[in-house]
Amino acid sequence: MDIYQLIRFHLAGPLRRRAFKSPWAYRLLKQLVAAQKKRYSWQAAYELLLNTIDQVAAAYLQQGPVVWHNVFFPTEILYGLGLVPFAPEAAAAVAVGLGVAEEAFRVAEGDWVSGESCSFHRLAYGCDRAGYLPPPGAVVCSSHLCDAAPQSLAAAAGYHHVPFYLLDVPHRQDAAAINYVARQLKSITFSLADALGVPWDQERFQEALLASNTAREHLLAVNRLRRQRPACIRGDEAHGFIYLMLAGFGSEAAAAVYRQLAAELEQRWREQRRAVPEERARLLWLHLRPYYPTEIFNLLEQEAGAVVVFEEMHHVYWEPLDPARPFYSLAGKVLSHHGLGCMSRRIEAILAMVDAYQVDGVIHFAHWGCRQSTAGLRLLQDALRDREIPFLNLEGDCVDKSKYAPGATRTRLEGFLEMLRAV
């Protein structure tokens, strides 16, 4: 029984909504998780889950001012201010596992939220209106990489009558752009502190940046270990840690989880414990994955021995932060994302991943809401073809399982695997 089944079993029906606001629910949940500790194949995953429960509890129990953020906003600022970050997009993925997605989609549809819009934001909207999300004290959002987030989160701020702060990220990466973003980050930081009545604590802010740097170092260690052959962790298992990339940087917990993961990986590497009995192919996974049950990873990794050895979302694209120049270095982090600006930057980064992780093929999961970015795929396809690296663009939806066609997906994946074997 996985964590989602546990919650569904113990907190079924109307109880669920009230349970989110009960401290007892989180105690019970942690006890249930702890009772199954030995069943986790990775202790880092176990720790991640406990930390996530704590973080979710802090938000629902309003243990501090809750700030909603999109997954590309630099969370170091929120941790540095001692706030409680909450990412509705990440919550949408969790909602799928908790079995509330269908209800939330219906709520959104009933409010005229177009079915053509991004399902992450549609689902977050429905969860919010259905009373599943903790009310925010403020909402922050960056404009880069996701076109839908600023509109969705601005609407959420309006609904909750709380301040909304937009970080406008230009596509350029020059000095003027860094200064422009740094000034905004500083302004947002102090505006948040004022609006939420949080005292400015320089030391705490710097600690958040140092924690981010520590997490970065441990993640780099994890990534170095994932370059080895044979792979010691399946992509199916590694995907769960992406949550930290989207909502954890700046927290001590993220650093601790990555440290644990690196230690476990190193030990398994020394013991030559393979991710799959026979590694027949190595794959790079671009973008996210579906968060509802599918056979995708089972088919790839368990049936075919094609291990997803790295995910684009785990790529460390930024330099260490400088606590003495927090806003300037955070601006540098935001602007150095490989997906920002010209497509050639993303291609260059992906080709570097292809080399570093010695992959035989690349799968891009084209999530419905993010397809505005798929025009660049032609360039990526050409670049990979030049290197004779097979590429599969797998169309689907990360959170709306009604869009999933098992037979068609299996044919695409098996066709791709046959192509890999033929190379």
Next chain:
Amino acid sequence: MTVTAGLDLGSLTTKAVVIRDGVIAGSVVMKSGVQSEDIAWRALKAALDQAGIGEEQVDGIVATGYGRVRVPFAHHKVTEITCHARGIYHLWPEVATVIDIGGQDSKVILLDRGGKVRDFVMNEKCAAGTGRFLEVMARSLEVNVEEMGELSLAAPRGASISSMCTVFAESEVVSLVAEGRPVAEIIRGLHEAVAQRVAAMASRVGWEEPVAMTGGVAKNRGVVKSLEDNLGTAIRVPPDPQIIGALGAALLAADSKK
């Protein structure tokens, strides 16, 4: 003597091909149904009977198509992508691009010089641009699906069909009939709409000449002509394009015996 069989379980039809030493000895096409295993077995038996070969003489069976997973007696299961590529490579080794339009999906497959799949692209999960789409439209127009090709070739122009959603296109077709547009022009318009969609898929994968077409829709000369116009190149169509997936499956079964 090597005898192998290929079974292609599509959404509309099930095809069986038996080959003896690389030559087609028997082939059948049957309507698919809910009992995939039963239909697959009957198709295989019919193809073997046609070839005059006993089932005990079959050295290998490969199943393909969406129903491939429901053929327990097949020795291997291979996707229709690889099977269509193998089938065409057997007929015309120089072909670089295969366009397969079947009952529920359409694909464009790029081959390397050795006949291996270099890349492929498939339609999304809706029925637009597939045999099912044309079948639904034929029913609305009260014409036989087999007649559509010839009828459309006789039309001087095609009616404009703006929707590729099967449901919306059907109501559009009904409206055009009500407006008095000749049926042949509507059919030509439908073929052009399908061809435009498939040509866009071909561009996605970077199609190259020579091009061949397989699948049941390749029997529709109107669609082939529209596709040729869209791509600006001649398209080769095998004598029985519907069985190419099953032929490829039988060849792959034979390959595995070498």
